[in-house]
Amino acid sequence: MVFIVCLAALLVVAKANNFGYNIALNRPTGSSSVFVNGVPPITANSNLAVDGNFNSDFFGGSCFSSADVATDPNPFWFVDLGARRYVSGLTLTNRGDCCADRLSGLMIEVFEFNPTTSTETPEFCSMVIGGVALGQTVSLSCSPMVTGRYVRIRKPSATAPLTICEVVVSGGNFNNKFNKFPSTNVALNRPARATSQFTFDAANLVASPGLAVDGNFDSQFVTGRSCYSSAIGDTNPTLYIDLGAYYYISSVTVTNRGDCCAERLRNINIETLLKDPYRYLEFPKLCGTITGNVAAGANFTVNCFAPTAARYIKIQKTSMVDSNDLLTLCEVQVTGRFASHSEVTNKSVDNDVSQALAANGIISSVETNDNLSGGNRAVN
Known part of the structure; x- marks a missing residue:
């Protein structure tokens, strides 16, 4: 019951932040390393971060973790979205049983090609410096919106492993109305x-x-x-x-x-x-x-x-x-x-715009009156 309430709260947070559909759910993933050890024994594979399970107890078997920093000092995790997409933001769910400080010092980047082999300069989405509490979810916005097929989360010069219990990526395809006017x-x-x-x-x-x-x-x-x-x-x-x-x-x-x-x-x-x-x-x-x-x-x-x-x-x-x-x-x-000029002077879009344009001599007061009556005039 508690899990259902928490999941519902997470969905409300995502909607409040204008995040779209989760385009990472059950998509192929990869990582620089995988933690395999512990009592009881556990293998913290990369796919566990997009399995739709928000359980933040690491030993519940649904969290990804890189290996110890002695083995992997620059850990990263990535997801393949399957095609080039708009990426507007993501949420990260932190481990809840211990080690909250591991979800810190992160860079979130977007690639066109597989980041394990690509030499491209990725597009910057966001970062996590620290301060995410045990079991909590942090919402991050790519502002401006970025495009690519692969989302990578890396932890350069790490002092502790990279551990993530769930990743939700928000965005959409190029050909739907969500992306009709992509932000840049x-x-x-x-x-x-x-x-x-x-x-x-x-x-x-x-x-x-x-x-x-x-x-x-x-x-x-x-x-x-x-x-x-x-x-x-x-x-x-x-x-x-x-x-x-x-x-x-x-x-x-x-x-x-x-x-x-x-x-x-x-x-x-x-x-x-x-x-x-x-x-x-x-x-x-x-x-x-x-x-x-x-x-x-x-x-x-x-x-x-x-x-x-x-x-x-x-x-x-x-x-x-x-x-x-x-x-x-x-x-x-x-x-x-x-x-466009016609949009700028369109009363139905923004009445204040046409009034300000007239006040500053961009359009005449006659044109402004036409706009206030519903007409459209282009700016010279």
């Missing part, structure tokens, strides 16, 4: 500007805005040289990203600094704009907020209150504890899909 990172390598940038002369480092969208997730501020930071003395630090076209924005994911100062990722508003904020006055639309408590080096996804059409992303620190409470972002990913 529309901020990658786009122009970025900021109210200030931090300069560290001793390390010959300039933490410029473009580092926040360069595709490099290294969270070590000095050695990684891929994090943006505002300057000391900037009392209203703000980063702007120009997406280059109109997109429907559904979420924004930021990567926190990993070497220190994790507490700086707090009191932040993420907003969207239609026009260049350096040239036009416009009231931004709020996507969401970050209040704090984001772990060092972790990703944090803000799901917009409602998908909104925009070209510019604004990330602003709304209050500061002291002059050293800087705006620091090691990577910013924006999830969205292209919005």
Whole structure:
């Protein structure tokens, strides 16, 4: 009875996080090694992680584990989805009888080809740094959504085996309505500007805005040289990203600094704009907020209150504890899909958009009145 209640709760969590069908259930799997030992004797094969059994008692016979780290210091597990698919996220169920800390230090990646033989650079989905309790399930989002046939979970430079009791992968086929408008990172390598940038002369480092969208997730501020930071003395630090076209924005994911100062990722508003904020006055639309408590080096996804059409992303620190409470972002990913001009000016899609377009001189007030009456006009 307890198991049925827990399973029902898991399904509710998955639905609440907008995860789709489990495309990994009973699919072929592989791993770098398998634990074979114990009292009573047990073989913790890789397929046990996708058998649909959420029993978190390791000796219940439904959990995968790699061999001891002396034998396998860089363990990994993977599942073959059978074909190239969209992968939106996954859930991992931790071991419940002991050793909760083993579900930590993980990288989740997606490959087109078998990761045991492929030389490709995988697409990054998410990571698990730690903090998953005994027997608990953690939900992870690939933001932006990624594509591939193989999902790999690896634990580099491990100090303990990789142990997973169940993996649920969410996603779908290319040809169904779930993927009609697949989300991508529309901020990658786009122009970025900021109210200030931090300069560290001793390390010959300039933490410029473009580092926040360069595709490099290294969270070590000095050695990684891929994090943006505002300057000391900037009392209203703000980063702007120009997406280059109109997109429907559904979420924004930021990567926190990993070497220190994790507490700086707090009191932040993420907003969207239609026009260049350096040239036009416009009231931004709020996507969401970050209040704090984001772990060092972790990703944090803000799901917009409602998908909104925009070209510019604004990330602003709304209050500061002291002059050293800087705006620091090691990577910013924006999830969205292209919005055509007719969609942007369509009242049925977003009435506020056409009004803002008119207010900023993109379309005339006549066109706005037509839109408010249900007409469609393209933006010149």
